[in-house]
Amino acid sequence: MKIKYKDIIKNIRRHSHYRSECINLIASENLMSPLTLEALSSDLGNRYTVGQPKNRWYAGCKYYDRVEELAISLAKKLFHAKYVNLQPISGMVANMVAYHALLKPNDLLMSLEVKHSGHYSHVKSGMLSLFNVRVEPLPFNEKDYTVDLEKAIQLIRKRRPQIVLVGTSEFLFPVPLQELRRVCNETETKILYDAAHVSGLIAGQTFQDPLSEGADLLSMSTNKTLAAPDHGIVACNDYNLYKKKVENAIVPLFTSNHHAHHVAGLAITLAEFEQYGNDYASQVIKNAQALAKELYNQGVAVLCPHKNFTQSHTVLFDAKCSGEKAMQILESVNIITNPFQLPWNNEDNSTGIRLGTNEVTRLGMKEKEMKAIARFIASVLVKKRNPKKVKRDIYDFRRTYQKINYCFNLDQIM
Numbered sequence: 001m002k003i004k005y006k007d008i009i010k011n012i013r014r015h016s017h018y019r020s021e022c023i024n025l026i027a028s029e030n031l032m033s034p035l036t037l038e039a040l041s042s043d044l045g046n047r048y049t050v051g052q053p054k055n056r057w058y059a060g061c062k063y064y065d066r067v068e069e070l071a072i073s074l075a076k077k078l079f080h081a082k083y084v085n086l087q088p089i090s091g092m093v094a095n096m097v098a099y100h101a102l103l104k105p106n107d108l109l110m111s112l113e114v115k116h117s118g119h120y121s122h123v124k125s126g127m128l129s130l131f132n133v134r135v136e137p138l139p140f141n142e143k144d145y146t147v148d149l150e151k152a153i154q155l156i157r158k159r160r161p162q163i164v165l166v167g168t169s170e171f172l173f174p175v176p177l178q179e180l181r182r183v184c185n186e187t188e189t190k191i192l193y194d195a196a197h198v199s200g201l202i203a204g205q206t207f208q209d210p211l212s213e214g215a216d217l218l219s220m221s222t223n224k225t226l227a228a229p230d231h232g233i234v235a236c237n238d239y240n241l242y243k244k245k246v247e248n249a250i251v252p253l254f255t256s257n258h259h260a261h262h263v264a265g266l267a268i269t270l271a272e273f274e275q276y277g278n279d280y281a282s283q284v285i286k287n288a289q290a291l292a293k294e295l296y297n298q299g300v301a302v303l304c305p306h307k308n309f310t311q312s313h314t315v316l317f318d319a320k321c322s323g324e325k326a327m328q329i330l331e332s333v334n335i336i337t338n339p340f341q342l343p344w345n346n347e348d349n350s351t352g353i354r355l356g357t358n359e360v361t362r363l364g365m366k367e368k369e370m371k372a373i374a375r376f377i378a379s380v381l382v383k384k385r386n387p388k389k390v391k392r393d394i395y396d397f398r399r400t401y402q403k404i405n406y407c408f409n410l411d412q413i414m
Contacts, residue, residue: 027356033407045261071267081235083242087258088232091221101245116140117170167194181214200225204281228269280406290367298378
């Protein structure tokens with residue numbers, strides 16, 4: 001059967017229209033600016049740009065070279081890094097580059113388990129299975145939802161790992177980096193900080209500054225709080241680590257063509273963050289705290305009320321039922337979320353729901369709107385209101401928020 005291309009186009013357009021009517025609270029998603037989208041559709045997407053600026057394997061890159069140089073300069077400024085590479089095509093690839101740069105066969109890496117908010121690229125059952133290394137759990141404080149510093153210090157001294165990996169998929173609070181740095185100096189341990197979720201908060205100068213606080217290497221994806229195209233960054237302040245390990249690993253081991261149109265979009269996003277990033281990131285955190293507080297007041301079991309719930313874009317709550325079921329109920333009223341395993345869950349019965357305020361903030365929403373969203377969530381999960389009525393209310397609410405904020409306007413470059 002021949003597939004009609006019009007069916008493909010129709011469903012793409014249906015998707016865009018549908019999502020414009022939804023409240024998206026997925027912490028790993030965001031909306032790109034109009035200028036960033038323009039970069040993605042440019043001729044750069046047709047071209048090969050293997051190699052470094054002014055030293056490419058292909059001709060025809062003289063203008064793109066300048067784009068990548070400007071992006072690198074902006075990233076160095078925003079992440080307080082001396083050395084930056086923007087060529088990993090995703091955060092996962094950035095992590096692979098970091099592992100290759102820091103690990104040797106049979107080395108020991110300590111990281112948070114998935115049930116303690118670690119990412120599957122941080123554990124032996126995931127990406128690290130490709131490396132001949134040992135992986136052990138980093139202690140986790142379930143109440144405070146962060147690294148258990150006292151136990152971690154004792155374990156690092158005892159086990160003397162080559163790498164301590166911090167950074168999570170449920171990034172509520174900054175990591176105690178300075179304290180970890182002190183003990184890692186004793187054991188000659190490197191610290192790898194995966195900033196995938198909080199890269200926009202770091203660039204906005206509202207979270208912690210990982211490289212200044214003691215991380216040896218910073219890896220990240222760029223599409224979450226940073227609101228850029230899906231790509232990866234590796235950054236550090238160690239010349240030898242960068243030149244001898246990072247740069248040489250990216251080509252030819254982990255990338256070939258590195259998707260120049262994505263780097264161009266990233267360059268625009270970084271320029272937007274230079275101008276608007278602090279205002280945006282500050283509002284993201286205010287919104288997350290307002291959303292969490294109102295959910296808690298509405299009877300939702302939000303984690304960490306004793307710590308004001310969150311210091312990032314992320315809010316976590318226990319749905320007290322299947323997280324998958326709670327996600328489906330919320331989706332039925334056009335609230336988009338995802339379930340997560342909480343520390344006290346088993347793998348087959350996760351009850352957590354993760355929320356993020358990055359995209360709704362990008363649409364211009366503030367604390368007042370977060371309270372309304374919290375009441376929408378509670379109305380179907382706690383108060384069991386009629387989903388059809390709630391969906392109509394959400395449609396009326398969402399249609400007034402369609403413009404992307406904290407970015408350049410198209411008329412600014414005319």
